[in-house]
Amino acid sequence: MSYLELRNVTKVFTGGMFRKTTTVAVDNFSLEVDVESPFIRALVGESGSGKTTIALMMLGFITPTRGEMLYKGRNFQKLPRKERQIFRREVQAIFQDPFGVYNPFYKVDHVFDVPIAKMHLARSTAERQALKEEVLRAVGLRPEETLGRYPHQLSGGQRQRITIARALLMRPKFIIADEPVSMVDASLRATILESLIRLNRELRIPILYITHDLTTAYHLCDNIIILYLGSIVESGNVEHVIKNPKHPYTQLLVGSIPWPDPSRRWGEGQVPIVVDREASGTDNQCKFAPRCPFVMPICRESRPPLFQLNNDRSVACYLYKDKPVAESSSYLF
Amino acid sequence: MNQSTNQSLSQRDHLLLKIEELKVFYHTDEGTVKAVDGINIGLAMGERLGLVGESGCGKSTVAMAIMGLIKPPGRIEGGKILLEDVDLTRLSEWEMRMFRLNRISLIPQGAMNSLNPVSRVKDQIIDGIKAHNQQLSESELNSRVYELLESVGLRRDVARMYPHELSGGMKQRVCVAIAISLHPQVIIADEPTSALDVVVQREVMETIGRLQQELNVSIILLGHDMGLMAQFVDRLAVMYAGKLAEIGSVKDLFAQPLHPYTQLLIASLPTLGKRGVFKGIPGLTPSLVNVPPGCLFHPRCPRAMDICSLEVPALKEVDGRQVACHLYNSEVLI
């Protein structure tokens, strides 16, 4: 039994007053988290890929339209209150906006004091102070420079590291990091990512790193899942996927990364971009078909399943239809 | 690639835009913030210049100063901005308006969010054109709109749409269309792709690049993504805490960065080479109110010397580019 699982989850958003529009944000997605083997896995996708919806579903803030979110084997919606409280403690999140997560009315201590109080993590003021200082040091911050200040008095990098410290406070079993460095200056990103790596290595906490930035995913994670319009298109070991992408969308992503090397131009030897991006395709065709330079007739007839290329690589593309279909489309950590 | 990049500075005298000793200070209640403190930059015709630095380094302020959009408590304290011998800092608001969009245009940061949500794309483009040229007839304006949309790779029917019906990349391309609508000589793009995904970013930047070549426009690209700079610009200026650290051709800067800050900036980029090898720059950017003496980077500099905490290094020409660092003061390259 896995610790946390999204099982064949689909999320459809309906909107609009008169003309109901439906958006399929997540489409038959599965993911299993096993806390015994704490890898760092990346969930990579552009905006509109559904990655934030997946994060919110894993945190229990959004209920799936179809499929289930299971915590320790039980459906999250049916969890008794006690279990939910444990869930709230053990599953933590780090969000994208290093400013928005702070209530501007309070000093930054507030983000520590609230969970300490609500979850009874300390029995006295002294214990509380010691706890705060401990977690701040663990992320490389000095308590005297950070506690007692207001959010606007600290830099983006410091604020983001404080959010990580806060997550640490609760000794979580699993952390979801949703674009933790995309709004932080390039030079500060490394230190923040280093804190995450340390969390994973020293405290053995599995981390789901959600991002659109392949390069940071490359450096941080061991395994990677590429998401396109709510479905998995490729997954596997991060070195292999990025050095040798198999799915045309992954190739497009890798080719669009601006190399910090003036002599190596964009998209050298990569797939040319087909700019037409009309519909995402109807229900019964590959979602990437309208943009795919390798599109074949079969791609427009049905959705490609995930084909298992080898031990750790699977691709949802008919280019590989000779390979066996992956038996379960859920990925263990 | 432009020939001017390989010339040394003394040969670059046919410059379209010359910024000389520009100083922009903000007079706040907490003190005077020296946002830009003595910048010298030249831009040739048809050249792509990158202005790179972390947040708070002053690059947006430079863009605003060029456009004449500095508002109190900010003020241009000194220096000149010469566009073909006209000093923009000396112009009145009315005169400056003649220049905006017509000769210099700006794609501001988060431009796609600054599109009017209750106005159609077509009308927003036309507004800019009409502000400068009342003569054009409606059909002429319409055909100009279609022309512009096509040139940025958008379909004609986008003209009738409202901003919320467009994706982020499309909105940004509308902003580019507005910026080129009057064939300006200079376009300043302030982080035009910061909110966009990497695939869309490439499309938008390629669109901007293609237009730059077709119209022979000069572009100043502001940003903090060195990767983007490497792919797009001819020359690169690195700013730190309101001053220039290094400026030179992008090839030179990446091949052999001289200023320690440039070196660290490049090293802080994760690349798809060896895994786990990218490091940040320790410490914080200095307060621009109580400016410490000496080089503003010295507290974080791995190669700081004693003189660095005493004297501000001047911008000197070294090896075909300009660096402001005491390491290169005595003509002896380390």
Added chain:
Amino acid sequence: MKRKLIAAKRYIRRNPSLGVGIVLLLAVLLFCGIGRIFVPASRAYPLSVPASRPVSRELPLGSDRQGRDILAVMIVGTPLTLRIGLIAGAIGTLIGTMLGFISAYYRGFLDTVIRSTVDVLLTIPSLMVLILVAVSLRQSMTVNGMALVVSILAWVWPTRTIRAQVLSMRESGYIRVAQLSGMSGIEIILKEMIPNLLPYLGASFVGAVASAILASIGIEALGLGPMEAPTLGMTIYWVLYYAALLHGMWWWWAPPIIVIVIVFVGLFLLSAGLDELANPRVRRVV
């Protein structure tokens, strides 16, 4: 403490509306307060001084047709009108805040009910409703009664505006984090949202006070107010009743109008100043 005062003074210089508004209202209050020491309250009622006298040394603002000392009327009546505004404004803002928060935070069925009710009530001319109520209570109308009547509809606009604010706040990162930390809905409303909304609630309150005063003056001027009380609105009523304008008794109709104008300008500027304070971009600097 001292540093906060200095920061406050510097802020007021940047936000002149707030400063001027406060000054105007303080001036009115001081006028009434100091006036009470020198002028006996009884002179604000009929038959206390010779009637219809113009300005003189004994009667600095003259007297009206029923023998009231106009200066006393101003000194006694203005606080009465302000009191009506304050009570009605407070009740309105309190109810509006509660309904606005419940509606926006919990959404769902409750939100639909509250929102539709508010939208419908906003289309009904409130003065008409209040007039109907006042007419039926005519005999027993007192100053406090006036306040309660006006507060019947004072909560409608605050509900709507506060709901809008909470709706946008709800999606903030820090609310998510609070939920992640295990805070309940009520706790989040009280501890996370309300502190950030204080300036906005203040502006809302001031707006409610202003419209309450306006409504009360309107009803009183029609003769539906507390007849014995020398409120500003009742004074207007008597001015109209006795055609003071035609009779050239400027000392009678000018003072209430001037005071009303000052109070409204003061309230308006105060509200505008608080609105600016509520803008997060400004707040952060202070």
